[in-house]
Amino acid sequence: MSAATIVTLPDQSTARIPKMNFLTKENGLLSWLLTGDHKRIATLYLISITFFFFIGGALAGLIRLELLTPQSDLMAADTYNKVFTMHGVIMVFFFLVPSVPATIGNFLIPMMVGAKDLALPKVNLLSWYLYVVAGFMAIYTMASGGVDTGWTFTTPLSTHYLNTHVISTGLAIFVAGFSSIFTGLNFIVTIHKMRCPGMTWFRLPLFVWSNYAASILMVLGTPVLAITLVLIVLERTVGIGVFDPAKGGDPLLFQHLFWFYSHPAVYIMILPGMGVISEVVSTFSRKRVFGYTAVAFSSVAIAVFGFFVWAHHMFIMGISNYAVLVFSLLTMLVAVPSAIKIFNWAFTLYKGSITFETPMLYAFGFMGLFTIGGLTGVFLGASGTDIHLTETYFIVAHFHFVMVGGMLMAFLSGIHFWWPKWTGRMYPEKISQLAAVVTFIGFNFTFFPQFILGMLGMPRRYAAYPPEFQVLNVFSTAGASILGVGYLLPIIYLTWSLKYGAIAGNNPWQATGLEWQTQSPPLTENFPEIPIMDHEAYDYEWLEAQQRKEVASV
Amino acid sequence: MSDSTVTAQETAGSAQAHHGEHPPYQRHHFESVEQQFDTTNFAMWLFLLTEVMFFGGLFMAYLLMRNWYYPAFVEASHQLNIGWGTANTAVLISSSFTMAMGVYSAEMRRKGALVFFLVLTFILGLAFLGIKSIEYSEKWEKFHIPGIRYSTSAFTNPQSDPEVYKEYHDKPLPPDMASKTELYFFLYFAMTGMHALHMIIGIAILGFMIFRAKNDAYTTGHVTFVENFGLYWHFVDIIWIFLFPLLYLISRY
């Protein structure tokens, strides 16, 4: 990378972390466990989510190790099944869904709309506790022998053919679901009702827009999953089923209800990430996001269309072919808004003044990988190719490109971007840039071969596979180890930076968002007094004017 | 709250205004009581949306199964007692009314009336659950508890259940169809049970509210809680308004 940077730090010799901030306000464990402060709750979330991310990651490591050789030699088949099931459950419901919204979103949305806190602080805390309870249930499941349904709980397998801990897992997800419902509800209300004077809808940062869209999906989609899981549990306990073909039920009904949530869920996962990218790209190219309205509305469009495409997970499951037509068509439509976003971000760079701090590197990684992930999604949305590609490693590669390559990149980008605001200290730039590059390389090594494996027809969820697939699997595993390093590095240096990082000051990135106009770490009340939004989002002229004023006043 | 007239101007204005004499029930992060009321009210509505979708899955299942196994669902539903059902509907609707009146008297700051109506709602809610339990126990006696205590004899041989038979003169169902009646009762218990659960939660909250209403909690201009609970209660009422015809009535012919 070049020397050019926008980072402007205060004079380290004199600079101090402000004595009064949300971290130092009160001390003691209780002041954290009973807090209503969205920033503290976000911090709690960040810790718990990182914890689960590494559990899920460790499981992923086991999976890759097992797949190093064609035979199932590292672990027995049923162990392998439990491992990938828990990997799926933990990564989806305990990392991806809450990742950006519950941590970064929780921390920023009130500040971005210029409010003192989320609309319902207690509910916010409740949703964290629900998350923790669900987390314990999930861990209990693992400790007591695990579950091997796959995270999709396909009936009748999950209801009548397995004697693992399906119920506790189901309930764990049920509780986690309500945690995310409450988060989403809180966001929507906050964004509608808590905006500071002058903060019109079209002055909101795009991060808020995309979280708003995701929240709508959380609120309206998750309950359907909840009731579906309730029915699963009832079917296992009381033992009569609307999902059991032997009793006259219909297993496809389960698929419909399950995917009615679980397809929008992937938008719950990706939309907030897109929000992060909008912020980062704009900041590091010193430029208003190209076509603000288009990007904003494309988020909402994704949210709305997202409810009408779920059956594309069932093309070969014997749903009516007319339904296949309808859903395939709608799937193609939902692909468009994502394309719009990508190009808008690309053109945000146009005539910008670009620098490459770590968040920007991650953002670039996102744009590249998400483009691949999105386009391969079209392969699966087109009914004809779906027949061959679905249920193979192609689909695995596809959603890992979107989730890991897209969402996780965005998450890390956001963490680095707002780290100075969160902790008041900078992360070490060079090593973090290295981490970003390592992650990108490792990621491609890991998941690109899986596209080829998928085209070759290697089925997913196989503990053992025909020998001719081994070379690519070895590649994949090798890449995974690099990827692992890429994810461990941030933990290390971010923790390090908590104590030794350079003092960041209010606005190290020269960014325009309201959150940057207050001290970092912020006050518990976010702002000394409620700000008044008197300029558009991403208005860099305004920022410069401000700074000139300050300089003059000093 | 009725008399307060805050306009957009003031709400916005109060932003800069110092955080002065707030009423005790206003939370620190709100700019005004109005904003707080709006916000919590909107939040309640959103919560009701999730509730709608929560029941949505059950309605979908019912719709599908009923169309697949029509005869079974018809005859199974004949086992329900329209009398009890109607009574319950009436009870629940009137409880909705008393709840609405409760909200009104809270807005009017009439403590006595508020407590009175809340207690009335409380009683009506209990009445509903009472009737429901009578119906459930009936099912238990008739071996219509799916999965636990079930027999299809009433459908393979309707005469075995004279009082239902003399009313409907059901033809005996062939065994494979009769076995599908269990699906009906499963959905019946799932839906009414889920509804009853909401009722129980509601009643518990009501008890808490009555207690607090006695200490002027809601009659000093802060009706938000009562109002929002009202929304919840009416929603539960609406669910029943649909369950009643779906489960009891539409299969009479």
Add this chain to the structure above:
Amino acid sequence: MNQISPVLWQFLVKWMTNFSLFPPEASKIAPQMDALFFFMVLVSLIGLTLVVLLLVSFSILYHKNRNPVATQIEGSTLLEATWTIIPLGLFLIMFVWGALLYFRIYTPPANAMNIYVVGKQWMWKAEHPGGQHEINSLHIPINQPVQLTIISQDVFHSFSIPAFRVKREAIPGRYTTVWFEATATGTYHLFCTQYCGTNHSQMIGDVVVMTPEDFKQWLATSTSGNSLAQNGERLFSSLSCTACHNTRPDARGPNLTGVYGSHLTLTSGQTITVDDAYLRSAILNPSQHITQGYAPIMPTYQGQISEDGVIALVEYLKHLNTDYRLQQTTNTTELLPEQEGATTPAGKAAPAGEVKQ
């Protein structure tokens, strides 16, 4: 070397020997599917390179060193319209193309020979009309459309032949069909791609494509004596279906001669065409399929016949074109003129003559 790292060694050996990057195209549909696949790959590559090109060139052109001050731009409706319309157009092309392909893959030709496949934890069981059973393997002739009628006995499975580019879910309680026409002899992978429990990854097999002669020979050698239809016939009488389904004028059940492919009017008033799926559910859930003019007295056979048994019965009824056998089984001597005027369409009779050599 081997001491240093077995994995690396193995890896190198594999690299030299069998390392495939693209699956064989062994069916008629495969090239068509690949055509669409490569079209999509092409589009994706173009799209990706476009994005990357934009990103890279902008990052160079407008790097802070080169362009210290950014020029603010609102956006451009024209540009945005372009990258809304063009992707949409491309996606719609893919949709139409994909849909056409989809229908081709799931619409078997009339002259396809039918093989039944039962999936159960954790094996595939194929049943040829000639009575040949095979486990975890499927022998088929080359250049001959083959239709699979698939069902699962327990959970969801998925019958996948990558070399043919076909895949179909095996659903409990319902027949699904898929067809293909092999174009190259050889042995190909058969996978279960829907996660189905512990030994999911053991639920694999071989699809053996043979020349017609070899196939005939294989059929001859591996026959179990009597055909699927004959098994069905035996089952038919052993379950004493003939007690009602016979040709006597006082028969309590409809005469099933030539019922396959005929159009029936049910008591519910709807008219249906009799196909495998109908026959199956008529056996297992009779009361939903009562032919008009008959009482709902047939008992259910749910749980009494295995899926294999049902398949045998279906196959038997399929080929029940004349009364002759039925009268044999009902051992009535007097031959009555046929009342129920259900005649079999020629199209359906074809496979019968074909497979019963």
Add this chain to the structure above:
Amino acid sequence: MSAANANQGHEQDHEHDSEHHIVGPMVYLSIVLALLFFTGITVWASYIDLGETRLFNTGLTIFWNPVVALAIACTKMVLVVLFFMHVKYSTKLTKLTVLSGLFTFIALIGMTLTDYVSRAWGRW
């Protein structure tokens, strides 16, 4: 400048703050009577055979009793929502929220039915 923006910032959300409408007892009373009346109607209607209409060449048959019963149920719902739940007097936002709920519910039912209904059409 800021003042002007201050207005436009909040007006869409706070339009009704000025008069938090209170619904009077008479309204509630008439509504509850209407509801009870409709309950009576729907029970009464269920005792009459309203017959059925068969849609040709599809397996679909419209039975009129359910249609009527549900129509009445919907009317009752509308009454409750509009008056007991004050939607009639609420902000556009609340109205929108209610509608979006219905919308998603219909999406769930409707889109799922596209599968089940059309299964009868083809041979799949």
